[in-house]
Structures are given as C-alpha cells and as structure tokens.
Amino acid sequence: MPDQLGFDELLSDGGLIARLLGRTAAGRKRELLYGEDLPVVLLVGGPGTGKGRLLRCVRGQFGPRVPTAHVDCALTGCREQAEERPRSRSEVTEVLRKIASQYVDWRGDGGGIAVPRLYAGLAAVAASDPLAPATLLVDEVGRLDGLLPPGSFWRGVLKGTAKNYVGFLLGLVTSSLVGPFINALLDGLFARASKEGRAALESCYGEYPGAGGQPLVGLRSLADDFQQGGEARRIAEGFLLRALRQDIDAAYRNVRGQLTRVGRPALLLDHADGSLGRRLLKPALEDRERGHHDRLVIVATARREDGGRFLHRAGSDHDDMATWRSHMGALPAWSRPPDAVPDHAPLWRGVLRVRMPVLSRDQQKDELSRLRGGRAQPDNAVRLRVHSGVHRLSGGRPLFVTRLGEATAAASFPTPEECTDWAILDARVPAGEDDQGRPVADRAVADVLVDELVGRVLPEELPPQHRGHWLDLLTHLSVAHDVECAQTLVRAVQEDRTDRLNAYRIAELLEDAGWPHCPRHFIGDLGLRRLLTRRLYRLREGGAAWHADHALLQGHYRGLGDQHADALFVTAGAHRMHHLLASDGADLVTRYLAGTFLSRTAAEWCAELLAIADAALIGADDDRYARALGETQVRGDTLRRQIDRLLHAVWLTEDRxxxxxxxxxxxLRGPLRELSEELSKIADDAVRDQGPEGAGVARAADGAALLIRMARDWGDRAEDKQPLNRCVCTEHIGFG
Incomplete structure (x- = not known):
C-alpha cells in the first residue's frame, strides 16, 4: 500500500498537518494554524480507514523536520514492563519514558529535547516503593539514565544519591525506608541542579496539588499519590505528562531554541481510544481546558465516529464537537467554545475531530491500476466488473481497496459473469508483508481481511472469556438483522457456555470497534458482512452452518406467526421468507408473495418484497437472471409467474x-406494470359489481398507481446501479 494513498490533502504543503506543525515535509516554513490554545487532533474512522498509516506517514515525512514521538497504545510492551514492578512503574510512566526518549534522541534542527522536569518526577516515582530493597530502588532510578543527555546538569546524580543514601542509613532511626531514599534522591537532584534547573523544578512541581509552591513537597506528594493508586495515581500520572509538555515548551523558549527550532513538535498516539490512550489524552485535555497551554501538537486515533465514549459519558452531545473532512477545502477555523465552567467543561471542547477520508471512485481505480502494474490488462468488461466489485465491497476503505486490488491483480477472471463478489473474495493475496511489515502468507483475500479487520484488534471491553470465539460469534451474526434476530442466533451459538454475551452488548462492542450501525443489518458494513457470510458458509462442510442458522431463524419467525408485526419486514412471515430465500430457494417465497398480493396494501407488499429479496446467494447455482427473464418454467398461474420474475429481478438488484x-x-419494470394491470382489472371488476364506492375499489386503484410509480422508480435506480432499498451498508453504491 503506498504510504500516502488517500492522504494527499492532509499531507500537502498547505494541508492540515503542515499548518499544525509549521513545517512542510521538505522542511519549508509554514504559517502556524491556531494560537497558543491547541486542540487535540483526533483522527476518527473505523477499521481499515488508514488511521495508523497516516500517523506513520506523519512520523516518516515530518519527523525529520520537527521533534516527533510515536506510540501505539494498543501494544502491550509498556504494560508488561509495568507489571514487572507494579509499585514503582505503571503503563503510563513506561510510555512517558518511551515518548521522552524519542524527544531526547531527536537529531534535527535544534537537537534533542532535554526532559529534566519529567526525569525528576519519574525518578521520584521509581524510588517510592516502600517494600523494595535499596539496591532495587537504585536500579529503578538507573533505568531513567537514558533520559539525561550528555552535559546535562543531572549527570552523575544517581551515583551521588546512592552514596548519600548509604550514609543516611548509618543514622537511620525509623523503620521506613521510602522517606529517606526519596529525600536523599531529591536532595541530590537539587544540590546538583543549576540555578536554571532549580527554577524549572520549582515552577513545575511547586504547582502540584498541595505543594504550596515547594517543589520538594510536590515531588514527594506525587510519589505518595502514585503509591496510593486509583484516582490519586491518575492525578500523578497526568501531572507527569504536564511536566513533559513543559520540558518541550522550555526547549523552544530558551535562547538556543528560539534561534534553531521552527514549528511545533508532535506527539502521535495510535489506538488512543483504548485505556492507555485515554489516560494520556484526558489529562492533556483537562490541563488545556484550565489554561495550561503548550505547543505540543497531539494527533491521536479513535475508531468510533464520536471520538470515543470517554468524551461523552457525561451526556454531552458529540455533534457539537468541531469536525473537519479533508475534502471540505478550507482548513478548520478551530477555537475553544466560550463560556465553560472550569472543571466542569466537557472534554470534547478541546478536540478537533478529523474524519478519515475514504477513497473516491477515481482513487480506487488508480490504486487498482497501480497494483496491476506490468501485468496484462483484462478485457474492459472484466476490468469494470472488478472495479465495481471492489468499490461495493470496500466502501472506499483503503485497506479493503488495496488488499482486494492485490488479489485481483494476480487473479484471472475469464468473463465478467465469473467475476462475482465471491470470486473476488476467493482471489489469493500473494505472500509478502502487511502495512506494518508483518509477514502475510499466500491466502484468500477474504481470510487476510478478516484477520486484519477483526482478529487483530478486539474490542477493549470484550471479556477475556469471549475473546477466543468473538470471530465465530460475528460470523453467525452475519445473517442477522435487528437485535431480536441476532439474539435468537446468539442464544443458540452460546448454548453450551456458562458466560454469555447478549446481542445488545455485542452491538455496543461492534460500535466501540468502529463499525457502523445499520438499522437494517446487525453487521452494519457490507464488506465485513460479505467476509463473514463467506466464512459462515465455509465453517462446516456443504454450508451446513449457513443453512442451520437460516433454518433456526425460520423456525423462530414461524413460531411468532406470519401476521406478527415486524419492524423491518412488515410481518414475521416476510422475515421468515427472507431466510427461506437465502437458504432454500425461491419457490415457496414466490407462493407466499402471490398469496399476500391481494391481502396487503401495495405499499406493504412492496416493502415486504424488498426486505425478503435483500438476501445473499452463496453456494448455489445462480439462475436468478434466467428466472427474472421468465426463461425457467415456474409452476402456478400467471400471477405467480409474474411475481417470480419480479422477485428474482429485485433479488439480483439488491444482492448484486x-x-x-x-x-x-x-x-424490473415489466412485472411491476403487469401486476399494476392485474390490480386495475380488479378495480374495474369491483366497480361493475359494487359501484364506484364499493369496498376494495380505492385500494386496488391506489395499488395499481403505486406499482406504476414503483416500475419507474425501481427501474431508474437499477439503471443508476443504486440499491432499491438504500441503507447505511449501501449508501456508497450507485452511479457507476
């Protein structure tokens, strides 16, 4: 995948990133966007939209020009290191150490950034464990030595502190070791600090809650709060992030920084909607809300469109959050909304939400052509069919487009008719590396995408006991519509489990994972649903799992009674027919529709028809086109044959x-007009038998008029390649 695919407007010389950082990727100066009060830039988009890739582009292209640190908050390395010494480390302190080391080691204009304030706070935390032996505490502080650049006024402190501590032990009269060690450590730091260094610590830790302007008191209180855990530890960790931001600001304000540093530094946080990311973002947002401004450009990623539930759990409307899309042209004129009450302002006030761009049709075609490279081009009809299939399955998600493009470039589709969606998903991705450099085996593209989109980043709040079968749960739910339908499947799939997830919780977890919600489909993304449908059919030999799930739902809706109301399908009978059509074919469905044609209003009947025909066909010969043309013998009268043709034409258009x-x-138009004629005849007969005011005359006449309008509207939508019944899953389809 080319690094900048879809990001041209974001990464250009006049784009959002260059204006935020004040430098172009080539190093030219740019006028800074916004003043001293900066928003946290939150890149939002579901799986496969390129959020992490964009951060890597920013690091690779702008990182040599401005000090840049990058952290993937979903990786477990910092958590594992913290678990080794949980009383003197936390995941946040470990990631702050990792971030700071990247700034210290930066070698661009102005050189590395010294972090004395952060070092002092981390050292106090490292020395705060009351149960650890002295040698272990010294080692813990020693782990931070890499944050001290050569020539710093901190160099040599650790050695002196160890001597001070040994001397102090000779006069020890109490049983507590944590106080003496921290005293010795902090006394050593302050004794060796320059006048400038002492002032830096006073201005920072003198502001710690309860410090009263005394930095030694502030550092000791920070260490005590860290040991206390819970909310107190959260406050200490948030203050350490403030210390780092003050270190960075100081590097730009001193004489050397003013002469050599241009632009703003960057902190890039991938998967920042997880626990670790929230513990970094929340204190930064709170600090800036209280007026503790800094010049650090924080760019983070979140999968939910609202930026993450932690921004809105207090009930704020996320629609008020500043939002920008790269295709909007002018850069966003962000400013913090006025008139907030300090300490009670919603966090979203400090956020600029940037929606990840999806690829346009032209961009998708260009990417598919690039991936084909020097390979022979297929004939035009096959090429157009590939483009259409990739567009429909991908919804413009860059990862989908590139993976499908890699597979179809290496595949051979002799005719357009053989280039079905299932054939595209069966195409093989050549062995190589994914977008993060991990090896990818030669596998069907559908299997690769399922692994990348579902298997690698599970919902954060998914209970551990359900992680092993999360993919199987979603696979079965690919045939579900509303929550009632999903709950029926969930109960059966989890029948042998003591701990169970209900469909409501699964829907919430899917939303937290960044997948869209569609009122008509439980799996609200067409591409993901196709991937899971294919997996369900292959879960057991001969599509047994696929047929069993549809049979289960047929039984459920049969038990409710065909006339039972259904929010999506008008009646439970229509819902049952949908699952019958998907699994067992159309003959019984045609009979059902013929039987209800005169007992429903035309509007209700058409709504049932559309809902029934929104069914995937997999694992069976596709004779729908022949049935739609009337080339297949169908038992029954003229009405049933007309309805059979219409059903198959609608099914072709909706499933596609x-x-x-x-x-x-x-x-499509033909059977609808013929059915309109049938209703017109019924209306005429009713007029003769009952008079113009007779029962059923108006209903039949209205139905005839509606079917004529449907013939025009449905035919026009089909000509424009649009779905007949548009929903969230299919809103990207049409006009191509």
Missing amino acids: TQPLAETVPTV
Missing part, C-alpha cells in the same frame, strides 16, 4: 454478487 446486466431495469 454477480454482474448486473443492462437489461435488468427493463426486467
């Missing part, structure tokens, strides 16, 4: 896993 022939719009 095979190429949509140019004649389908005409095939």
Whole structure:
C-alpha cells in the first residue's frame, strides 16, 4: 500500500498537518494554524480507514523536520514492563519514558529535547516503593539514565544519591525506608541542579496539588499519590505528562531554541481510544481546558465516529464537537467554545475531530491500476466488473481497496459473469508483508481481511472469556438483522457456555470497534458482512452452518406467526421468507408473495418484497437472471409467474454478487406494470359489481398507481446501479 494513498490533502504543503506543525515535509516554513490554545487532533474512522498509516506517514515525512514521538497504545510492551514492578512503574510512566526518549534522541534542527522536569518526577516515582530493597530502588532510578543527555546538569546524580543514601542509613532511626531514599534522591537532584534547573523544578512541581509552591513537597506528594493508586495515581500520572509538555515548551523558549527550532513538535498516539490512550489524552485535555497551554501538537486515533465514549459519558452531545473532512477545502477555523465552567467543561471542547477520508471512485481505480502494474490488462468488461466489485465491497476503505486490488491483480477472471463478489473474495493475496511489515502468507483475500479487520484488534471491553470465539460469534451474526434476530442466533451459538454475551452488548462492542450501525443489518458494513457470510458458509462442510442458522431463524419467525408485526419486514412471515430465500430457494417465497398480493396494501407488499429479496446467494447455482427473464418454467398461474420474475429481478438488484446486466431495469419494470394491470382489472371488476364506492375499489386503484410509480422508480435506480432499498451498508453504491 503506498504510504500516502488517500492522504494527499492532509499531507500537502498547505494541508492540515503542515499548518499544525509549521513545517512542510521538505522542511519549508509554514504559517502556524491556531494560537497558543491547541486542540487535540483526533483522527476518527473505523477499521481499515488508514488511521495508523497516516500517523506513520506523519512520523516518516515530518519527523525529520520537527521533534516527533510515536506510540501505539494498543501494544502491550509498556504494560508488561509495568507489571514487572507494579509499585514503582505503571503503563503510563513506561510510555512517558518511551515518548521522552524519542524527544531526547531527536537529531534535527535544534537537537534533542532535554526532559529534566519529567526525569525528576519519574525518578521520584521509581524510588517510592516502600517494600523494595535499596539496591532495587537504585536500579529503578538507573533505568531513567537514558533520559539525561550528555552535559546535562543531572549527570552523575544517581551515583551521588546512592552514596548519600548509604550514609543516611548509618543514622537511620525509623523503620521506613521510602522517606529517606526519596529525600536523599531529591536532595541530590537539587544540590546538583543549576540555578536554571532549580527554577524549572520549582515552577513545575511547586504547582502540584498541595505543594504550596515547594517543589520538594510536590515531588514527594506525587510519589505518595502514585503509591496510593486509583484516582490519586491518575492525578500523578497526568501531572507527569504536564511536566513533559513543559520540558518541550522550555526547549523552544530558551535562547538556543528560539534561534534553531521552527514549528511545533508532535506527539502521535495510535489506538488512543483504548485505556492507555485515554489516560494520556484526558489529562492533556483537562490541563488545556484550565489554561495550561503548550505547543505540543497531539494527533491521536479513535475508531468510533464520536471520538470515543470517554468524551461523552457525561451526556454531552458529540455533534457539537468541531469536525473537519479533508475534502471540505478550507482548513478548520478551530477555537475553544466560550463560556465553560472550569472543571466542569466537557472534554470534547478541546478536540478537533478529523474524519478519515475514504477513497473516491477515481482513487480506487488508480490504486487498482497501480497494483496491476506490468501485468496484462483484462478485457474492459472484466476490468469494470472488478472495479465495481471492489468499490461495493470496500466502501472506499483503503485497506479493503488495496488488499482486494492485490488479489485481483494476480487473479484471472475469464468473463465478467465469473467475476462475482465471491470470486473476488476467493482471489489469493500473494505472500509478502502487511502495512506494518508483518509477514502475510499466500491466502484468500477474504481470510487476510478478516484477520486484519477483526482478529487483530478486539474490542477493549470484550471479556477475556469471549475473546477466543468473538470471530465465530460475528460470523453467525452475519445473517442477522435487528437485535431480536441476532439474539435468537446468539442464544443458540452460546448454548453450551456458562458466560454469555447478549446481542445488545455485542452491538455496543461492534460500535466501540468502529463499525457502523445499520438499522437494517446487525453487521452494519457490507464488506465485513460479505467476509463473514463467506466464512459462515465455509465453517462446516456443504454450508451446513449457513443453512442451520437460516433454518433456526425460520423456525423462530414461524413460531411468532406470519401476521406478527415486524419492524423491518412488515410481518414475521416476510422475515421468515427472507431466510427461506437465502437458504432454500425461491419457490415457496414466490407462493407466499402471490398469496399476500391481494391481502396487503401495495405499499406493504412492496416493502415486504424488498426486505425478503435483500438476501445473499452463496453456494448455489445462480439462475436468478434466467428466472427474472421468465426463461425457467415456474409452476402456478400467471400471477405467480409474474411475481417470480419480479422477485428474482429485485433479488439480483439488491444482492448484486454477480454482474448486473443492462437489461435488468427493463426486467424490473415489466412485472411491476403487469401486476399494476392485474390490480386495475380488479378495480374495474369491483366497480361493475359494487359501484364506484364499493369496498376494495380505492385500494386496488391506489395499488395499481403505486406499482406504476414503483416500475419507474425501481427501474431508474437499477439503471443508476443504486440499491432499491438504500441503507447505511449501501449508501456508497450507485452511479457507476
């Protein structure tokens, strides 16, 4: 995947990133966007939209020009290091050490950034364990030695502190060791600090809650709070992040910084909507809300469109959050909303939400052509079919487009009819590396995408006992619609488990993972649903799991009774017919629709037809086009044959896993007009028998008029390649 795919407007010389940082990727100066009060820039988008790739682009292109640190908050390395010494480390202190080391080691204009304030706070925390032996505490402080650049006024402190501590032990009269060690450590730091260094510590830790302007008191209180845990530890960790931000600001304000440093530094936090990311973002947002401004450009990623529930759990409306898309043209004129009450202002006030761009049709075509490279081009009809399939399955998500492009570039599709969605998903991705450098085996592209989109980053709040079968749960739910439908499947799938997830919780976890919600489909993304549908069919030999799930749902809705109301399908009978159509074919469905044609209003009947026909066809011969043309013998009278043709034409248009022939719009219009004629005859007969005011006349006449309008509207939508019943899953389809 090319690094900048879809990011041209964000990374350009006049784009958002260059204006935030004040430097272009080539090093030219740019006018800074915003004043001293900076927003946290939150890149939002679901799986496969390129959030992490964009951060890596920023680090690779702008990192040589401005001090830049990058952390993936989903990685477990910092947590594992913290668990080794939980009383003197935490995941936050470990990641702050990692971030600071990147600034210290930076070698661009102005050189590395010294972090004496952060060092002092981390050293106090490292020395605060009351149960650890002295040698271990000295080693803990020693781990921080890499944060001290050569020539710093901190160099040599550790050795002197160890001597002071040994001397102090000779006069020890109490049983507590933590106080003496911290005293010795901090006394050594202050004794060796220059006048400038002492002032830096006073201005920073003198502001710690309860310090009263005394930095030694502040550092000791910070260490005590860290040991206390809970909310007190959270306050201490948040203050350490403030110390780092003050160190960075100081590097720009001193004489050397003013002469050599241009622009602003960057902190890039991937997967920042997780626990670790929230513990870094929240104190920064709170600090800036209280007026503790700094010049650090924080760019973070979140999967939920609202930026993450931690921003809104107090009930604030996330629609008020400043939002920008790269295609909007002018850069966002962000400013903090006025009139907030300190300590009670919602966190979203300090956030600029940037929605990740999806690839346009032209960008998708360019990427597919690039991936094909020097390979022979297929004939035009096959090429257009590949483009159409990739567009429909991907929804413009860059990861989808690139993976499908890699697979289809190496595949051979002899005819457009053989280039179905299932054939595209079966194409093999050549062995190589993914976008993070990890090896990828030669596998079907559907298997690669399922692993990348679902398997690698599980929902944070998914209980550990459910992690092993999360993918299987979603696989079964690929045939579900509303929560009632999903709950029926969930109960059966988890029948042998003592700990169970209900469908409501699964829906919430999917939303937290960044997948869209569609009122008509439980799995609210068409591409993901296709991936899971394919996996369900292959879960057991001969599609047994696929057929069993549909049979289970048929039984459930049969038990409710065909006339039972259904929010999505009008009646439970129509919902049952949908699952019958998907698994067992169309003959019984045609009979059902013929039987209800005169007992429903035309609007209700058309709504049932659309809902029933929104079914995937997999694992069976596709004779829908022949059935739509009336080329297959169908038992029954003229009405049933007309309805059978219409059902298959609608099914082709809605499912669209095979190429949509140019004649389908005409095939759609024909049966609808014929059915309109049937209703017109019924209306005429009713007038003769009952008079113009007779029962059923108006209903039949209204139905005839509606079907004529449907013939025009549905045919026009099919000509524009649009779904007949648009929903969240299919809003990207059409006009191509």
